[in-house]
Amino acid sequence: xxxxxxxxxxxxxxxxxxxxxxxxxxxAAALLGVRGIDRHLHPxxxxxxxxxxxxxxxxxxxxVTAGVPFDRLAGVPAYLDTILAFDPRIVAIVLLRADGVVAxxxxxxxxPAAAAxxxxxxxxxxxxxxxxxxxxxxxxxxxxxxxGQVLVVVGPALEASALLxxxxxxxxxxxxxxxxxxxxxxxxxxxxxxRPLDGLTGLLAETDRGDLGRRWExxxxxxxxxxxxxxERRRADLAGRAHHxxxxxxxxxxxxxxxxxxxxxxxxxRQGLDGLQRTGLTDPPPLTGDEAPLRRAAVAGLLxxxxxxxxxxxxxxxxxxxxxxxxxxxxxxxxxxxxxxxxRVLAGFARGLIFTAGALIAAAALVALGAVEETGGRAVSRxxxxxxxxxxxxxxxxGAPRHRSGLFGGAALALLAGLPLAAALAVLxxxxxxxxxxxxxxxxxxxxxxxxxxxxxxxxxxAAPSEHREPAP
Amino acid sequence: MSAGGPLAxxxxxxxxxxxxxxxxxxxxxxxxxxxxxxxELRAARFTYTxxxxxxxxxTALGLGLSLPSLEGAQALIDDELARxxxxxxxxxxxxxxxxxxxxxxxxxxxxxxxxxxxALDQPLWRVEDRGVEAxxxxxxxxxxxxxxxxxxxHAAPTASVLSLAPDRLPAAALAxxxxxxxxxxxxxxxxxxxxxxxxxxxxxxxxxxWRGSAVRSQGPDADxxxxxxxxxxxxxxxxxFEDRCRMIEARLAAADAEIARLDRQD
Numbered sequence: 171x172x173x174x175x176x177x178x179x180x181x182x183x184x185x186x187x188x189x190x191x192x193x194x195x196x197x198a199a200a201l202l203g204v205r206g207i208d209r210h211l212h213p214x215x216x217x218x219x220x221x222x223x224x225x226x227x228x229x230x231x232x233x234v235t236a237g238v239p240f241d242r243l244a245g246v247p248a249y250l251d252t253i254l255a256f257d258p259r260i261v262a263i264v265l266l267r268a269d270g271v272v273a274x275x276x277x278x279x280x281x282p283a284a285a286a287x288x289x290x291x292x293x294x295x296x297x298x299x300x301x302x303x304x305x306x307x308x309x310x311x312x313x314x315x316x317x318g319q320v321l322v323v324v325g326p327a328l329e330a331s332a333l334l335x336x337x338x339x340x341x342x343x344x345x346x347x348x349x350x351x352x353x354x355x356x357x358x359x360x361x362x363x364x365r366p367l368d369g370l371t372g373l374l375a376e377t378d379r380g381d382l383g384r385r386w387e388x389x390x391x392x393x394x395x396x397x398x399x400x401x402e403r404r405r406a407d408l409a410g411r412a413h414h415x416x417x418x419x420x421x422x423x424x425x426x427x428x429x430x431x432x433x434x435x436x437x438x439x440r441q442g443l444d445g446l447q448r449t450g451l452t453d454p455p456p457l458t459g460d461e462a463p464l465r466r467a468a469v470a471g472l473l474x475x476x477x478x479x480x481x482x483x484x485x486x487x488x489x490x491x492x493x494x495x496x497x498x499x500x501x502x503x504x505x506x507x508x509x510x511x512x513x514r515v516l517a518g519f520a521r522g523l524i525f526t527a528g529a530l531i532a533a534a535a536l537v538a539l540g541a542v543e544e545t546g547g548r549a550v551s552r553x554x555x556x557x558x559x560x561x562x563x564x565x566x567x568x569g570a571p572r573h574r575s576g577l578f579g580g581a582a583l584a585l586l587a588g589l590p591l592a593a594a595l596a597v598l599x600x601x602x603x604x605x606x607x608x609x610x611x612x613x614x615x616x617x618x619x620x621x622x623x624x625x626x627x628x629x630x631x632x633a634a635p636s637e638h639r640e641p642a643p
Numbered sequence: 644m645s646a647g648g649p650l651a652x653x654x655x656x657x658x659x660x661x662x663x664x665x666x667x668x669x670x671x672x673x674x675x676x677x678x679x680x681x682x683e684l685r686a687a688r689f690t691y692t693x694x695x696x697x698x699x700x701x702t703a704l705g706l707g708l709s710l711p712s713l714e715g716a717q718a719l720i721d722d723e724l725a726r727x728x729x730x731x732x733x734x735x736x737x738x739x740x741x742x743x744x745x746x747x748x749x750x751x752x753x754x755x756x757x758x759x760x761x762a763l764d765q766p767l768w769r770v771e772d773r774g775v776e777a778x779x780x781x782x783x784x785x786x787x788x789x790x791x792x793x794x795x796x797h798a799a800p801t802a803s804v805l806s807l808a809p810d811r812l813p814a815a816a817l818a819x820x821x822x823x824x825x826x827x828x829x830x831x832x833x834x835x836x837x838x839x840x841x842x843x844x845x846x847x848x849x850x851x852x853w854r855g856s857a858v859r860s861q862g863p864d865a866d867x868x869x870x871x872x873x874x875x876x877x878x879x880x881x882x883x884f885e886d887r888c889r890m891i892e893a894r895l896a897a898a899d900a901e902i903a904r905l906d907r908q909d
Contacts, residue, residue, distance in 0.1 A: 176880055178875065180839065184836075187828060187831045187832065191658050191662065191824055191828040192658070192661055196666075196669055198820055199666050200672075200673070203817075207677045214680075214685065215684060218687055218688045221688045221691055225691070257687050259684075259687060336673075340669065340672055343672070347661055347664060354657040355657065355658070359650075370877075371880075374881075374883075377884055378887055391649030391650060391653075392649040392840060393843035393847050394843050396843075397846055397877075405888075408891050408892060411895045411899075412891075415895050415898055422902050422903075434905050435902055435905050438901040438902050439898060441897075441898055442898020442901075443898070444894065446891065
């Protein structure tokens with residue numbers, strides 16, 4: 171039975187903080203950047219406004235120069251409607267008299283634009299923001315004399331579809347990086363806290379069993395490391411005393427030939443060493459940390475890479491739902507096969523070996539997925555990815571202690587559920603943006619996954635239970 | 644940063660690296676968004692210019708004039724080029740590809756590229772060649788026959804995500820955001836782990852050099868330190884460990900004394 175943990179589990183708040191930091195920073199950067207881009211695009215909007223306004227002003231100027239009063243220009247609304255129909259970004263066209271009074275206003279946002287101009291103290295002389303867009307004033311001339319102005323309102327700078335695509339991709343990347351942050355935090359917690367605590371637990375348990383000869387070979391930073399070092403020194407001190415007793419008994423026996431004192435010395439030595447076990451210095455270290463969290467972290471990383479690479483599917487035909495289902499189906503169908511393979515066919519092999527094989531198959535198939543162009547090759551890659559993931563998933567979860575499986579089991583399930591989500595995102599964002607960015611991100615994920623996978627390789631043989639060791643004389 | 648130092652520091656560094664990656668990804672996405680939006684606005688502007696020129700020229704063609712005989716065409720495209728500094732050239736060409744009017748003052752061309760000529764049947768076409776985009780349209784007479792075309796050339800906007808410049812993206816703001824987020828995350832980790840680390844440090848201090856003495860036998864200061872860690876499960880576990888050590892120690896001492904006595908007896 172596993173002893174109770176020595177420290178409360180802080181994984182959830184630490185992981186939540188790591189994920190929150192990444193997501194909140196990315197969201198803030200996105201908002202900041204979009205506002206910056208909006209400002210940056212003002213000159214481009216002004217140019218469009220000026221180009222269109224110059225054309226409208228040119229038509230009006232010709233009529234006014236020919237003698238038609240600016241207020242009585244015929245057919246202006248119909249003409250402005252043809253201009254408005256040219257581009258949906260032109261949301262209003264306003265003709266102002268020289269005194270700043272609105273003569274004509276057309277367009278979906280003509281009302282707010284006219285109202286804003288009416289509230290303006292004087293006719294604008296420079297490009298300005300109007301009704302959420304930008305407008306550059308262009309004069310209407312009668313000969314050389316200005317008789318009015320044309321303001322073509324163009325905007326907004328960023329279209330809703332572009333913003334939606336940006337938001338979806340940013341969300342996808344944010345989720346991926348947040349998952350990576352969680353994996354990194356979990357790995358650090360495992361290496362610098364969970365494993366040393368397991369080591370400390372083992373040292374205390376070994377002391378309780380009377381085994382003073384073993385040492386924990388790991389290292390831990392900070393106070394935990396100091397505490398473990400002191401516990402080890404304390405145990406070493408006791409072991410030295412036990413060794414001293416053995417030597418004293420040996421020395422005391424020298425020169426005695428009468429069995430009575432020899433027996434008495436033997437009895438005193440046995441009494442002193444009662445409950446202590448004799449272990450050799452060459453015994454393997456018995457204490458191993460629980461590697462299941464790292465294995466689950468690696469599986470989660472592979473699942474994440476798979477989810478990120480989903481949009482690499484070639485041209486998306488038919489309906490969105492069918493495509494999303496089809497994309498998600500291949501790896502999802504293959505995962506149970508991998509689990510079955512690990513549990514039944516490879517049941518005789520070590521769990522770590524199955525995990526490593528599955529993770530390597532999945533990682534190689536993911537790399538191949540990014541490299542091949544043909545649909546058939548990608549289908550095979552996805553099937554192999556699913557099978558590898560299934561094997562790794564099975565090896566990471568079978569027989570693992572329950573108290574730590576919840577979080578990463580949940581993460582794995584969430585990422586499994588994220589596969590169709592990523593497919594849906596791929597359908598919603600068919601622009602070339604996703605395929606251009608994703609291979610780089612996937613490579614980064616794979617690199618970290620490989621690192622985690624390397625950390626999970628079983629380096630130590632679990633110790634035999636202490637009860638079977640040789641008792642003290 | 645006394646308590647929670649090393650682990651919080653490692654967590655903070657890991658998160659800082661990922662925040663950097665997140666901000667780099669955000670910068671790339673934002674640059675892409677900016678370049679696309681800018682390119683679309685430029686395209687809208689030039690498309691409008693082409694459409695305006697097309698209407699002007701087709702109005703004249705509708706009167707029965709032939710395209711080569713349009714005397715005002717050269718002035719029209721010259722004016723348009725003068726008004727827009729982003730334009731490289733405007734060409735008007737016949738249906739067979741022969742160049743009729745152009746703002747290209749070098750004048751080494753007599754025919755337009757074959758790709759322009761081939762695209763005449765499309766209402767609006769775009770051809771990009773070595774960073775220069777040509778935008779054009781066919782010109783129809785009153786009978787709907789394509790008698791030529793008009794093409795406008797402009798430098799295609801660089802859509803590369805590497806074209807990041809400090810003045811185009813809020814680089815300083817992103818750097819500040821990174822620093823702030825890293826600081827806040829680091830502080831959060833310190834606060835989250837502070838209690839555990841403080842308790843562990845207290846226990847490590849309370850156990851002292853451990854030269855055969857117990858946690859609870861080192862005076863009131865040790866008691867105070869140990870008390871901070873006693874609330875955590877590690878406290879009772881260490882106390883039990885110390886009890887066990889003291890018991891072993893006492894037994895070893897007693898046996899040692901007994902053996903010494905037996906040795907002296909003879």
